[in-house]
Each structure stands twice: as structure tokens, then as C-alpha cells.
Amino acid sequence: MDTRGCSHLDAIESVKQPKRRECEECVKIGSYWVHLRTCQTCGVTLCCDSSPNQHASKHAHASGHPVIASAQSGERWLYCYTDEVLAEY
Numbered sequence: 001m002d003t004r005g006c007s008h009l010d011a012i013e014s015v016k017q018p019k020r021r022e023c024e025e026c027v028k029i030g031s032y033w034v035h036l037r038t039c040q041t042c043g044v045t046l047c048c049d050s051s052p053n054q055h056a057s058k059h060a061h062a063s064g065h066p067v068i069a070s071a072q073s074g075e076r077w078l079y080c081y082t083d084e085v086l087a088e089y
């Protein structure tokens, strides 16, 4: 993995996969999403920045959990919000 100096991505040994294919926050409020992301600190699956609520981004900033993985089937990449580094795995 080319992590370009991001210690958050360096620390990831196994990538957390989504438990459910839905945004937990959007389900609660009856909204919808475009793509899904899984937090690599706590494992919650939330919606992407193209979605109206951007729950994954909000979660990262509110919780200090910097790294998400794509939860789309067939996509294998991680992103660190703190360092703005994208890495395939």
C-alpha cells in the first residue's frame, strides 16, 4: 500500500468490511445515499460525500476517526481525511 507518510493508513492491518449495505444514519432519518463508506476505527458504515447527508465525512470530523474504506463491492481503497491520502489495498 502506498500510504505516502500517512501513519493512520500505515496502522491498518486488516480492512474492516461493512456489516450492512446501508447508511446507519440515513436509515434512522429516512434519507437516501449514493455510495457507502466504512469507518476503519469503529466499523460503522455511512454515506459518501456525494450523498445529501455526507455522514461518513461528518463522522470522521466529529469523532476523530480519520480513515474510511469504500463499502462498494469491487472497490478496494482507503482514504484518510486528516492527510487526504487515498490508497488501494
Ligand SMILES: [Zn+2]
Binding pocket: 006, 007, 008, 009, 066, 080, 081, 082, 083, 084, 085
Ligand atoms: Zn492519515
Ligand SMILES: [Zn+2]
Binding pocket: 023, 024, 025, 026, 027, 032, 033, 046, 047, 051, 053, 054, 055, 056
Ligand atoms: Zn447517510
Ligand SMILES: [Zn+2]
Binding pocket: 039, 040, 041, 042, 043, 044, 059, 063, 065
Ligand atoms: Zn468511526
